[in-house]
Amino acid sequence: MEDFVQANKLILLGKLTASLVHEIRNPLSAIKLNLDYMNMAKDDLPADIQEIVGESLDAFEQVNFLIEDILDFTRKPSAKTHEVDVEQVTDRCLKIISVSARMKGVTIEKHIVPELPKLSVNKNKMMQVFLNLINNAIEASQEKNKVIVRAFDEVEDRKQKLIWQVQDFGCGIKEDDKKKILSEFFTTKSKGHGIGLGVCKMLTEEMNSELIFDSTFGEGTTFSMKFTV
């Protein structure tokens, strides 16, 4: 089972880094050039060059954050649970995934109710589920479509629930496929592996949450995770 989760991470990581590396090259070479320049004149830096150095450092920081988020994601999840802020985890996922969204021409909107209760779950598992679901939403979308990520709370059977969901306006799921998509190795994509949702199902169960979806073929799909607070 652990191998299955790791395999999915590698697949996701492959997808994310392919676009990330593509985008990273330009800012990195700009930083390198500016830093070399600074190095040559470091004893006598005029204000404008100091500004360039500052900008380079900011750009470098940005790249660093991205790389750190990716590295954090590659770490094996332990059984450890954390007090997790759903908005924070969502933001980290959106930062990582923004590159592939931009390359596909898809915009992501975020609607998160402020001050939601913290959840006691494993952050890494939550991140892996969010990344798989957002990634599927982007893959299902057409250029110029939007994807909406939401989080809100509601009361169900007198219990407080926190709902995290991702809605797309893409291809939707055929009625016949609806019962198959959560099983392992079912895919309708030429380059798909059919393991993302299987891993999501397993990890949501491990987090004592529920994974549900609603889809209309040709209109779009919403995947929701329901946590008991």
Ligand SMILES: Nc1ncnc2c1ncn2[C@@H]1O[C@H](COP(=O)(O)OP(=O)(O)OP(=O)(O)O)[C@@H](O)[C@H]1O
């Ligand atoms: N948001 C969505 N819109 C439409 N179809 C979807 C969506 N999410 C999942 N599916 C369907 O469910 C199938 C299984 O998804 P799953 O994430 O398990 O595998 P995959 O995306 O095909 O490959 P990978 O293992 O690389 O994620 C997809 O091939 C697709 O047919």
Ligand SMILES: [Mg+2]
């Ligand atoms: Mg997938």
